[in-house]
Amino acid sequence: MLDPIILLPAAINGLTMGAVYALVALGLTLIYGVLHIINFAHGSLLMVGLYGVFFLYRLFGLDPYACMIVLVPACFAIGYALQRSVIGTVSHGRDQNVLLITLGVSIVLENLALYLFSADTKTIETPYALDVVDLGVALVPLPRLIGFVAALALAAILWALIGRTDLGRAIRAVAKEPHGARLVGIDVEHVYAMSFGIGTACLGAAACLLLPMFYVSPHVGNVFVLIAFTIVVLGGMGSFTGALAGGLLIGLTESLGGLMFGESAGQLGIFLIFIAVLLFRPTGLFGSRLS
Amino acid sequence: MKSGLLAVGIAMALAVPQVVTSEFWLGVCIAVLLSTLTGAAWNVLGGFGGQFSFGHAAFFGAGAYAAAILEMRFGVNAWLAFAAAGVVGGAVGFGIGYLSFRYGLRGSYFALITLAFAEVLRILANAADFTGGGVGLYLPLQVGVANLQFATKAGYYYLALGLGAGAILVGWMLERSRLGAWLVAIRENEDAARALGVDTFACKLQAIALSGALTGLAGAFYADYYLYIDPGLAFGPGISVEILLAPIIGGIGTVWGPFLGAAALRVAGELARRLMGDAPGLSLIFYGALLVIMVKFLPDGLIGLLDRAVRPRGIHAGGAHA
Amino acid sequence: MLGAPMLEVLALTKRFGGLLAVSGASLTVAQGEIVGLIGPNGAGKTTLFAMISGFVPPDSGTVRFDGEDVTGTPPHEICRRGVARTFQIVQPFGRLSVRDNIAVGAHLRLADRQAALARATEVGTELGMAALLDRPAASLTVAARKRLEIARAVATAPRLLLLDEVMAGLNPTELAEIVPVLRALRDAGVTILLIEHVMQAVVSLTERLYVLNQGSIIAEGPPAKIASMSAVVEAYLGHGAAQRLAGRAVAGAAV
Numbered sequence: 044m045l046d047p048i049i050l051l052p053a054a055i056n057g058l059t060m061g062a063v064y065a066l067v068a069l070g071l072t073l074i075y076g077v078l079h080i081i082n083f084a085h086g087s088l089l090m091v092g093l094y095g096v097f098f099l100y101r102l103f104g105l106d107p108y109a110c111m112i113v114l115v116p117a118c119f120a121i122g123y124a125l126q127r128s129v130i131g132t133v134s135h136g137r138d139q140n141v142l143l144i145t146l147g148v149s150i151v152l153e154n155l156a157l158y159l160f161s162a163d164t165k166t167i168e169t170p171y172a173l174d175v176v177d178l179g180v181a182l183v184p185l186p187r188l189i190g191f192v193a194a195l196a197l198a199a200i201l202w203a204l205i206g207r208t209d210l211g212r213a214i215r216a217v218a219k220e221p222h223g224a225r226l227v228g229i230d231v232e233h234v235y236a237m238s239f240g241i242g243t244a245c246l247g248a249a250a251c252l253l254l255p256m257f258y259v260s261p262h263v264g265n266v267f268v269l270i271a272f273t274i275v276v277l278g279g280m281g282s283f284t285g286a287l288a289g290g291l292l293i294g295l296t297e298s299l300g301g302l303m304f305g306e307s308a309g310q311l312g313i314f315l316i317f318i319a320v321l322l323f324r325p326t327g328l329f330g331s332r333l334s
Numbered sequence: 335m336k337s338g339l340l341a342v343g344i345a346m347a348l349a350v351p352q353v354v355t356s357e358f359w360l361g362v363c364i365a366v367l368l369s370t371l372t373g374a375a376w377n378v379l380g381g382f383g384g385q386f387s388f389g390h391a392a393f394f395g396a397g398a399y400a401a402a403i404l405e406m407r408f409g410v411n412a413w414l415a416f417a418a419a420g421v422v423g424g425a426v427g428f429g430i431g432y433l434s435f436r437y438g439l440r441g442s443y444f445a446l447i448t449l450a451f452a453e454v455l456r457i458l459a460n461a462a463d464f465t466g467g468g469v470g471l472y473l474p475l476q477v478g479v480a481n482l483q484f485a486t487k488a489g490y491y492y493l494a495l496g497l498g499a500g501a502i503l504v505g506w507m508l509e510r511s512r513l514g515a516w517l518v519a520i521r522e523n524e525d526a527a528r529a530l531g532v533d534t535f536a537c538k539l540q541a542i543a544l545s546g547a548l549t550g551l552a553g554a555f556y557a558d559y560y561l562y563i564d565p566g567l568a569f570g571p572g573i574s575v576e577i578l579l580a581p582i583i584g585g586i587g588t589v590w591g592p593f594l595g596a597a598a599l600r601v602a603g604e605l606a607r608r609l610m611g612d613a614p615g616l617s618l619i620f621y622g623a624l625l626v627i628m629v630k631f632l633p634d635g636l637i638g639l640l641d642r643a644v645r646p647r648g649i650h651a652g653g654a655h656a
Numbered sequence: 657m658l659g660a661p662m663l664e665v666l667a668l669t670k671r672f673g674g675l676l677a678v679s680g681a682s683l684t685v686a687q688g689e690i691v692g693l694i695g696p697n698g699a700g701k702t703t704l705f706a707m708i709s710g711f712v713p714p715d716s717g718t719v720r721f722d723g724e725d726v727t728g729t730p731p732h733e734i735c736r737r738g739v740a741r742t743f744q745i746v747q748p749f750g751r752l753s754v755r756d757n758i759a760v761g762a763h764l765r766l767a768d769r770q771a772a773l774a775r776a777t778e779v780g781t782e783l784g785m786a787a788l789l790d791r792p793a794a795s796l797t798v799a800a801r802k803r804l805e806i807a808r809a810v811a812t813a814p815r816l817l818l819l820d821e822v823m824a825g826l827n828p829t830e831l832a833e834i835v836p837v838l839r840a841l842r843d844a845g846v847t848i849l850l851i852e853h854v855m856q857a858v859v860s861l862t863e864r865l866y867v868l869n870q871g872s873i874i875a876e877g878p879p880a881k882i883a884s885m886s887a888v889v890e891a892y893l894g895h896g897a898a899q900r901l902a903g904r905a906v907a908g909a910a911v
Binding site for chain 2: 081083138140142143144146147148149150151153154155156157158265269272276305307310311314315317321322323
């Protein structure tokens, strides 16, 4: 059971999946770090992205990775609009309202998909889906390798965006001190919407990387939302490096845990980690600043 | 005038099975009452106490499985099992509450952890043998009052009526009690409450235990009514969402909110079904949209709407009735 | 315990990360006194209150109430023992009526809802809020909210009241109204320790003052004596200020 021949591929599997988890979590981290809201709609937005890739592939023959050109801006727009016109308008002074409305949005999206596309799981078969790359120590399916590399690249781009651009500076300012930011002339509502948009755009990218090695169904969001939360909490609400490391860690845990103890145990392990982190170290393993 | 209205209402409620002859509509009434029970239960913790739980399925499923397993594997009398389900629900509530509140979880973090606990229970129920695993449990059909299985829906209706009314009564009593006042204080400002001598930990624990117990009873009713439960149904996020919809739409923290919300939801749901057909997911799209609309435009729920119509500058709903 | 001061604070210290907020602060309050705690902003006064009332555990030192060690006791427990506090930034239960707000305090000693509401009406009226009892707390003016803070605390039937800047932001009329209210409280048997910036109120109300600067108590005594102490002047106006002021006095200018 602990033979490296079995362990290593499982570990690599876990890492590649973990990279995609990390990308999903990065979007959530950005949204939490700036808007300080727990976006319960994150999973269903990923589902929307996945259906987007699916139909782009099926209807236009667009390669999933190429779909990013379409999907990332589209998801950005959806996220921006959602925050600007729905989510951002409701707090009425009660934080709970934002929780409820993101929950409501997720319910609507999930069941809209159920109604339109039925509960069947759908997959796509790209011509290179079965290609395998020989890494010497193990054989890795090509889509997974691409997913891994791309996720890390996107994380780097996001990091550069937040750290090096004017927009990024505005985002960091608003994250730290919204009132002060408003006073120096930053359009805080716009920055909020931009952050939500970027967070959703991450989901669009993640969807493109994910579909070749996963599936889409109306409920696929539920699978990811709690995993994403676990990663965000584990990595430290608002820490990018934390989300990245957390994502890889969770991917590993799920894969190895599933290998050693069965699939439900793997899932169980994630939730238990989540609960433990919430209880004992809610600032996560990496602290709680947008960094 | 108010007690007159109440008396009429009670008389009407009692007469329903005589008047409503359609099994279908009687079933709808039962569903409304069950939603009232779970909604009122959620309201104790979420409405009065201000702690929003997104994982009430944990208590519902615990009660459902407790009743089913006690009846099926241990031959316990259905009514005893029913009562035990309440105790189990309360115990699960106490456990989750103890951990969550001991470590100071509030707001979104609390909502998240309740979600996680419910999922943990769902996975466990799915994997274990004694819960029937993923297949679930089929309760044997043994019609008889002693088995909490009634020959006609009317029997279930009266039980549900008792439960629903009882739950509303709990809310009513809470509104007039010290615990209720303290919970509302905790909801409005926990630190200020502490400075006024409120043991916030103990109060929140009581609220979640009570909430869990009532929800556990609902789960047991569900098991004995539908005679089938599985992990997805009993512990799934669908139940958690359904539970919190009624009190939020009806009016958080009010006595009649859960009932109004449950009734409004069912009526609206049936209407939607008539208009748009019975496709999967349709009613939930509707509920989700309703939730979004309510939170955006009517955060105080239907009761808030009524309040504003009657008393334009009145005290807001939420424990302010002296 | 007979003879012991009602409140004894012994060498309380609190550090927040690298910041030493309170350093070895000691004070006593005897039953029936009105004692003031003054000092420039950031001196650590509210932190001291937070430690006395149980919201913040001290790093070292002791708090004794009625001779009993209550250091580190949780806030609700301290309130039960008879120490009530108000907050510098008022914390009303916004959506509740004034009466319901005060009733939360009254419920500490009264389990029955009607009894608590009646007591709340009593306390509210005593503190001059009879006309406001049915209004939602969120609709009150700042002065009224401060009064509500006090009313809520008083409803818990405290023996010691810790008031944190209840007069900040009040105009002269409001000030003139609140001072007799506080005196009446003391006359009714409530001991008061108050943090205050409004000097005229401090001088007219308190019998003794403690001065806190940068976390340490630098002076103690009756208001008249405190006002003339150079250390106190320097705490507020900066190093050397006392001398400069004294110099101007000698040169014939008004101080």
